[in-house]
Amino acid sequence: MDDTPLIHQDIEKAHTLPSRYYTEKSVFEEIISTFSQSFHFSAHISQLEKNNIIPLPQLENIMEESLILVRGDKIRCLSNVCTHRGMLIATTPCNSRTLKCGYHGRTFGLDGCMKNMPEFENVEGFPSQKDNLKQFQVREWKGLYFVGGNKFFDSVCKELDRRLGWINLEDFSHDESRHRDYEIKANWALYVDNYLEGFHIPFVHSDLNNVLDYNSYKTELFEGGVLQIGIANEGEECFDLPESSPDFGENIAAYYYWIFPGLMLNFYPWGLSVNIVNPISVDKTQIIYHGFVGNRNLLGKGAGGDLDKVELEDQDIVEATQRGVSSKSYDRGRYSPTKEKGVHYFHRILTD
Ligand code: FES
Ligand SMILES: [Fe+2]
Structure with a gap:
């Protein structure tokens, strides 16, 4: 029996998720049936x-x-x-x-x-x-x-506490004007794949690319999720971090947390944008945005300034990728070891 995992643990040897994960109803249903174990x-x-x-x-x-x-x-x-x-x-x-x-x-x-x-x-x-x-x-x-x-609740909270224990999140207020509800023609996992790398930022998000320092962009893995840290370019809006923060002294524009399977917590200097990725069918996904404001004066600035534009740029890419991976001639690709660590980890959790 071949016991090599579907996604090799070593990113340099690994191939990406087979296309049936994005296109086959039976695979979709099997994966979704495990989601009730997650928070x-x-x-x-x-x-x-x-x-x-x-x-x-x-x-x-x-x-x-x-x-x-x-x-x-x-x-x-x-x-x-x-x-x-x-x-x-x-x-x-x-x-x-x-x-x-x-x-x-x-x-x-x-x-x-x-x-x-x-x-x-x-x-x-x-x-x-x-x-x-x-x-x-x-x-x-x-x-x-x-x-x-x-599933993963304790390890995720441990990571969030360590990193963002200083944030007064309880005092943030819900901003109804930031609510969004989209339906996209793509598999939920393609949307997550796209979220999990900053590799595409210079190609897809020209405005965001001006705010973030692409070469300092960081990806960290923890049990049950991935953190990406956007470092602000000189003069761009960043967090005023307290000394208790492990990132004290750095110019952080955004903390992008993805939590298995479909939760994204995006922390910006103005507050928190929660994205929910809700699988509807194998090729249809609902994306919900909730905005919670901590500092009203910083709205519209920095990496979290124009989320609608970034979202629509991503949706175009993801919908076209759905059509691409549905082609008979495509099955799997390879990962960039420097830029696609998060995607690789997601695929490993998914196929575990
Ligand atoms: S009272 Fe609720 S279904 Fe009849
Ligand atoms: Fe993007």
Whole structure:
């Protein structure tokens, strides 16, 4: 039996992901079925200030559950499915002291317990535990709430704490004007591949290339993710780092974190841009942006200045690559050992 891994551990010997990973429905479905083991972004604390009930439709595909994040006496993740005949309880973010199903009026407390149901007086053994909304585990890092499994959660938090423990992320505020929702005609993993290297910046993002010092761009791997650090060109906006930061003294324009499978946390001097990569089908992906502002005065400046432009430049590339990898004559390529360490690591996790 040949036990050479599909993606060789040594980047100099390795070949990239076979094209079936981007084009075959069965491969796509097998990969997606493992995603419930991973943790997924649900909301930042500031989003729960305005609305205490937030539906999470972006997780329906990967968690196979319709879920809501609810702020009551504490923050919980509950099933969004009414225990009567299965109607969804909330379809838009809202503010309420109870959860009420719009179909026949069943109400639940913010803890998920069934409280009231019309016309059910003589129903035997009602209500029972089964009439309450199912609860799911919620995990938190600095005001960011996650649901799903715990795969890589501890190692990712350890890395984030070490690097960005100094950021007052809990105090950032949600900026609705920065919300974006795109649907692209490409496999989710192609979008991640593109995110994981700065190699394409001079070719694809001319404006961003003027802000970043391409030769100092850094890529670091950690268990469950990749960090890319953009170093600012002379005179460009950068973080005012405290002495406690391991990067103190450097001109950092952006920290780009990718966390397996499809979460991107982009820290800029103005705040945090969260990108969610939501696989819809083998060749369709939803990309959601949430913006959280820490310092309003720095908006529009530096590497995080014009995210829309960079995003559209990337989407064009990724959609054309989807068509490319769908060609019969293409199967695999090779990696640049200096510029594609992150992509290589992603492919290793994916095929492990
Ligand atoms: S489905 Fe919710 S009350 Fe009937
Ligand atoms: Fe890009």
